[in-house]
Amino acid sequence: MSPSPTDAPPALADPTDGVAVLEPRAGTAAYGIPLAVLAELTHRCPLQCPYCSNPLELERAGAELTTAEWQRVMSELAELGVLQLHLSGGEPTARRDLVELVRHANRVGLYTNLITSAVLLDRNALAALADAGLCHIQISFQGSVPDAADRVAGLNGAHAKKIAAARLARDLDLPLTVNAVIHRQNIDQLPDIIDMAVDLDADRLEVANVQYYGWALKNRAALMPTPAQVETAVAIVEAARERLAGTLVIDHVIPDYYAVRPKKCMGGWGRQFFNISPSGKILPCHAAETITGLHFDSVRGNRSIAWIWQHSEALNRFRGTDWMPEPCQSCAYREIDYGGCRCQAFALTGDAANTDPACTLSPLHERLFATAEHEATEGTADFVYRNFSGGTAAGGGRRR
Amino acid sequence: MTPARPRRIRVNGDTRPQLPRHARLRFDGTRQAWVLLVPERVLAPDDIAVDILKLCDGARRVDDIVDTLAAKYAAPRATIDADVVALLQDLADKGFVVAARDTAE
Numbered sequence: 469m470s471p472s473p474t475d476a477p478p479a480l481a482d483p484t485d486g487v488a489v490l491e492p493r494a495g496t497a498a499y500g501i502p503l504a505v506l507a508e509l510t511h512r513c514p515l516q517c518p519y520c521s522n523p524l525e526l527e528r529a530g531a532e533l534t535t536a537e538w539q540r541v542m543s544e545l546a547e548l549g550v551l552q553l554h555l556s557g558g559e560p561t562a563r564r565d566l567v568e569l570v571r572h573a574n575r576v577g578l579y580t581n582l583i584t585s586a587v588l589l590d591r592n593a594l595a596a597l598a599d600a601g602l603c604h605i606q607i608s609f610q611g612s613v614p615d616a617a618d619r620v621a622g623l624n625g626a627h628a629k630k631i632a633a634a635r636l637a638r639d640l641d642l643p644l645t646v647n648a649v650i651h652r653q654n655i656d657q658l659p660d661i662i663d664m665a666v667d668l669d670a671d672r673l674e675v676a677n678v679q680y681y682g683w684a685l686k687n688r689a690a691l692m693p694t695p696a697q698v699e700t701a702v703a704i705v706e707a708a709r710e711r712l713a714g715t716l717v718i719d720h721v722i723p724d725y726y727a728v729r730p731k732k733c734m735g736g737w738g739r740q741f742f743n744i745s746p747s748g749k750i751l752p753c754h755a756a757e758t759i760t761g762l763h764f765d766s767v768r769g770n771r772s773i774a775w776i777w778q779h780s781e782a783l784n785r786f787r788g789t790d791w792m793p794e795p796c797q798s799c800a801y802r803e804i805d806y807g808g809c810r811c812q813a814f815a816l817t818g819d820a821a822n823t824d825p826a827c828t829l830s831p832l833h834e835r836l837f838a839t840a841e842h843e844a845t846e847g848t849a850d851f852v853y854r855n856f857s858g859g860t861a862a863g864g865g866r867r868r
Numbered sequence: 869m870t871p872a873r874p875r876r877i878r879v880n881g882d883t884r885p886q887l888p889r890h891a892r893l894r895f896d897g898t899r900q901a902w903v904l905l906v907p908e909r910v911l912a913p914d915d916i917a918v919d920i921l922k923l924c925d926g927a928r929r930v931d932d933i934v935d936t937l938a939a940k941y942a943a944p945r946a947t948i949d950a951d952v953v954a955l956l957q958d959l960a961d962k963g964f965v966v967a968a969r970d971t972a973e
Contacts, residue, residue: 501898504909549898551910579892579905604890604907643890643963645907671890671963672907714961719908 498788499548499739502777506556506743506754508567509538513559515585516622516860517610518690518851519649519684522558524596526856535565537767539572541744544773556583558746567596574601581606583647586633594633598640605637606645606674611654612664620654620750622853634668645672650701651691652844658701662708666716668815673716675705677723681755681811683854689847691782692840696728724826725840729801730808731826737781737810750776752783755811757819786810786820793821795829877967879930879957881949884968886926891964893921906964920952926968930956 511526533541545553553573559568561584573580577623582597586607599606607630610617617627637644646665658675665673673838677698678684678691693701705720712718724731734753743751748767751757757764762782767773777783785791789802796807807813808824816825817832825832852859877883887893893913894904902918905912913921919940923933933954938945959965 549896551896551903551905577894581907603892603905606907641889643907717962792942 478686487494499736499777499783502740502742502830503550504552504554504741505545506554506741507538507541508556508558508744508746508754509533509560509563509566510746511558511856512562513557513585513854514562514623515626516853516855517620517649517683518622518687518853519651519678519685520854521629521679521682521754522854523755524682524686524858526558527746528856532563533746533748533767535568537748538565538569541767541773542569542573543576544576546578548774548777551579553578553579554581554583559585559588561586561588561593567593570597570602573598579603584608585626585630586622586637587623589628589633589636591636594636594640594642597748598642602642604619604643604645606647607634607637608647608649609661609664610649612657612660613654616654616657620851622851631668634670638669644668644670646670647672647674647676650675650677650693652697652847653691653694653849655693655697655701658704659708660730662704662712662716664716664730666712670716672719674719674840675701675720676721679721679724679810681815682758683852683859685815686859689843690849690851692725692844692847693723694844695841697844698722700724723840724808724812724824725836727826728828729826730805730812732805733809733811733824736806737786738780739778739787741808742777742783750780751812752785752786756782758811759814796823799829816844826849873918877960879953879960879965879967881929881931881934883930883956884926884928885924885930885956885960885965886968887921887924887964888966891959904964906962911964916951916959917955920955922964924956 510523510529510532512529518595532811542553555566555569560582563569563868570580580602582602585608609630610620614627618624621627634644634646647669661675662673677693680688684691702720702722705718709718734803743754743756744767745751749764750767750773751764756762762785764782765771765776765780789797789806792802792807796802808826810820812826813822813824814820816836823830825836827833850861850863879885890907894903894905896903902913904913904921919937920933923936930952934945934949937952938948941948956965
């Protein structure tokens with residue numbers, strides 16, 4: 469998912485349209501009032517996607533925050549000035565108290581977005597969520613070809629259930645985003661995926677190329693598309709945007725290994741967004757625990773969330789630009805992309821403060837590009853599936 | 869099976885605009901500013917946009933909204949009309965404004 473929150477105060481509206489996207493003002497403080505929070509309600513999930521964004525070490529059900537704890541957290545978030553709450557996981561609908569949590573979030577004024585695989589949702593469950601005030605639902609798809617999609621999800625029948633749930637959601641007038649996670653083994657389905665989103669009456673389609681952390685990094689050789697595939701996909705999305713203007717909004721996230729500039733990860737570390745893990749740890753993003761040596765505060769401690777947001781050692785570690793070594797420190801883009809992604813820098817260079825190798829200014833960029841290109845053409849099609857025992861290898865059919 | 873939903877609405881004087889469920893206009897006390905909450909984004913409407921959006925209740929027609937604002941701002945009706953239609957059309961294209969149907973919902 470790609471929340472795009474920013475810190476306050478609101479930027480001046482664009483005089484041509486009167487409604488500007490809230491963006492942080494350049495050169496202001498290193499962080500502001502967080503606009504959005506990703507609540508990972510649980511790491512339990514009936515799917516086993518090999519690119520799961522959860523950490524390799526999943527948190528067990530017994531460690532999860534209780535209903536009352538999440539409700540207290542939501543009230544604190546609203547008081548702090550958070551406006552949007554993304555309910556995610558794992559699979560958030562695996563929480564039996566989800567309706568109660570949505571109702572509470574709505575009551576305290578948070579805009580709720582459910583990020584779900586939808587395989588556990590039937591009409592009653594969806595109707596209850598809609599009644600509780602759910603504002604928007606985002607359903608992930610593994611492709612448009614049922615068998616191939618089910619193989620990626622590691623669950624037979626998953627695709628058909630998603631299609632059914634998406635139609636039910638629209639029947640209930642819930643606005644729908646189709647989130648299509650894209651990689652080498654399904655990128656050629658993109659035209660069909662776009663048609664599927666239109667057929668499902670989705671408002672938005674996210675064409676989200678896999679980002680390579682945790683499970684996805686483990687499966688990178690099976691997932692990385694070729695540069696030619698990525699180029700074709702860009703052209704397909706551009707044509708579809710034009711054709712479907714006013715019907716379907718398409719957001720496209722390309723794999724950053726092939727980018728020139730790194731992504732402005734999370735809008736900047738600890739700048740406008742944070743993540744809460746199932747057990748209550750406050751993280752700058754869902755992958756931050758992959759960086760060793762950082763201490764993350766928990767909502768279960770005796771500090772308020774507002775205190776943690778201001779004083780957390782982990783959040784302050786990479787805020788602003790003072791921490792940057794060269795080539796970032798003197799770079800003209802340092803406040804544009806904040807040096808890219810800290811988790812990727814750590815995973816690929818061993819030092820989270822290094823320039824993200826996705827950036828062409830990183831000494832490692834060329835090697836990274838070559839590795840990606842090599843894996844895209846020579847890599848296996850076999851996946852290591854995500855689960856609580858650290859991953860299960862399973863045959864995945866032909867090499868391609 | 870695909871539910872019929874008005875797409876690509878053309879905003880004109882008779883349109884009765886309203887905000888759909890996923891677009892919520894509210895005053896944010898922390899930031900002391902109006903915000904329009906939509907999926908994955910927070911929009912910051914300017915004062916005029918807020919005035920327009922507050923009148924999008926599904927009952928008033930665009931012409932009524934223009935009349936109200938022309939009186940409030942003591943501005944030429946044609947200018948206000950152009951601004952209101954442009955703003956609402958832009959938001960409608962993005963799915964953040966819909967037209968109320970004729971029949972009671």
